[in-house]
Amino acid sequence: MSKTFTLDGKPIPFEDGQTVIQAALAAGSYIPHLCHHPEFKPHGSCKLCTVKADGRQTASCTLPAAEGMVVESETEELNAERRALTQMLFVEGNHFCPSCEKSGDCQLQATAYHLNMMSPHYDHFFPNRPLDASHPDYLLDFNRCILCSLCVRASRDVDGKSVFALAGRGIKTHLIINAKSGKLADTDFSASDRAANVCPVGVILPKRRGFAVPIGERTFDKHPIADYADTRLAQPEK
């Protein structure tokens, strides 16, 4: 018999060492998340996956699952707070969904829909974040960066290149590129890197491929994000 905890009353089996979100996603139960990715070690920064475990609020991506734990996730209170966090991510950067190549494939946008986010609510920060179009094959649009650090982890831990890193502090935290010029063209980044295909939003984009799949037929146009049990977005579980 495997061990279990309950998520909104539903028993979730887990193995020792699994976090709450890993076990939940494996069991086909969605908990909103952005910086979590099943292939990478937990980061715990976006806080979207915060749940109430035995009465205490904590990020489910860094919380080890424990026998008999009572976890609440789909509550009005938690979803309201997740919605506020999502709104914060929108106003912190510059997100213009209608003109974004990633629209319909974007996890931030899909999460906002899932959480019934109807407006950005807060005043926009309108940060000045220049594009990097130096690389022959890839474009970087930092306006959309949500600082999830998935590209950082992928480039460092999988590709062994450390092309990306976070720099600055506080609201000035931003993504930097591993070159004296600061430009992607001056790195060993390549299209076959894991980091090239991990961005949950529209920062790291291949050039000369625009709107190949029409809007309306994209990942989250077909199914809401909750129907994809994990972030690999292969096939819906349901």
Add this chain to the structure above:
Amino acid sequence: MQAPRDDHQSYLDPILARNGHRAVNLMQILREAQESFGYIHPDAVDYLTVQLKVPRTKIEGVASFYSFFYLEPRGEYRVLFSDNITDRMLGNVELMQRMCSNLWIERGKVSEDGLVSVDMTSCTGMCDQGPAILVNNIAITRLTEQRVDEICDLIRDKVALADWPAEYFRVVDNIQRKDMLLDDGFVPGSALGAALRRGPEAMLAEVRAAGLRGRGGAGFTTAIKWESCRNAPGEAHHVVCNADEGEPGTFKDRVLLTGYADKVFEGMTLCGYVTGARKGMLYLRGEYRYLLDHLNDVLERRRRGNLLGSAILGQPGFDFDIEIHLGAGAYICGEESALIESLEGKRGTPRNRPPFPVTHGYLNQPTVVNNVETFAATCHIALEGGAWFAAIGTAKSSGTKVMSISGDCARPGIYEYPFGVTVRRMLEDCGATDTQAVQVSGPSGVTVSAAEFDRILGFEDIGTAGAFMVFDRSRDMFEVARNFVHFFAHESCGFCTPCRVGTSLLRNLMDKLHNGHGSPYDFNEIEKLNQLLQSMSHCGLGRTACNPVLDTIAKFRPAYEARMLHREFSPAFDLDSSLQAARQMTGRDDSGAHLRNEKEKA
């Protein structure tokens, strides 16, 4: 002395050698590099990348995290004004403006000749002798208009900092009330001798019997930390002293390190004896750079006296030594896991926990992190025993507490009391009159109003890291809270969404109220943000960032009501003030350059 502009290897090689060419010492390497060259030059980063075998992103990521590291030239003289509320009350804003206009520069920008820059920084721990500044990270106290003018002359004449009047750099202890910790009778080595006679298990038992709890604010039981670390398997245990005294209004660790460093180092050594650690590190906040030579001298003297090194006091196998690591301007590094990250040469981001530092700390080894004052207290436990210590203070809070008192009072400075002392008693002792409120334990602590002055210091009532800022009835408590909110927004590490964005949103809302655009809507928004920060933040910084606002709303509501100038929502955006940049560029500030005045005329 600066190296030739194109030669970085010549000054970097000795720095690298001193630091063992180890990337884990990146903080110290960057600090020394900057002290040699004035800033961290891109070519220096090139060289360090090769020598330390780390990607450039690592060096830039770390350097850009800390306020005192510069990847671009910031002038030969880098002046930073401490911006705690106590500095504000002493007129730091006016003095900074005076310096800027004297030097013909704008705040935050380097002068065109590359000579000087002037900016603000978080509290530098000189609240009892402010307004204070840092010049090239060296503290200068008791600023006056005259001193500002003199400093401007020295800068214009390019007088080397070492040749400035010594009086500028004089930092006084201001000890007003002494108890056990500030008693001068301590003989170096005596506590170690007492512990050796007992043995490590019995020494730990005394710390347990003493009921000693951490003096850094969180109040965790010291014996549990020491015992957990001692019992944790590992290749090398570590002892870390948290001297990153960043909580605005706190300066007691500065005084302990100035006059009582032996006690602090001996406490660390006691911890090494109990836990089996052979290495201790003291993480000194960058603002206290001026103490580095003094502390290294004390360490050297202790080594010569066989109080550090191998076979301490002739005890075979008792090997322990201490090194000083300097921070570089980041409040978050006072959080123990962020401090460990910083010790490892990384960005000071709090770790995910568990595991905790006692099992997985520095380099993933079992590590005790305690406050300066906690270590000092263990010397008295070694000398007098746990039962003696436990009898001092209250049942739940044993021992004494060293408090840093500043603000509206006749005798600011350092006061040591047994736990259980009332706020009222402290106010009387420091000569505070007509007091409206006291901020205990800094911005992340609690705002105590006049009705609560009979509350006591102690873990059962007002727990504290040691700050005690006094505000009389002439002060506007909304402005106090607004200063604290700006502090948190500046010091948020940026790791988690709620704190990174939420502290800035909170700052903007408080500014909106300050600027006369407040309505009940904004009040409601502030309360919602407070809730979110408390429940969703990664660490204590975000969770406590709303404390000053929540407390002042609850206790000084009229200060907020006065800002509710509108009944309905009013946008923060103001067309006239957004023309400020244009006015500055054209050098105009007459009525024709203001929208509001135009309207009023019509």
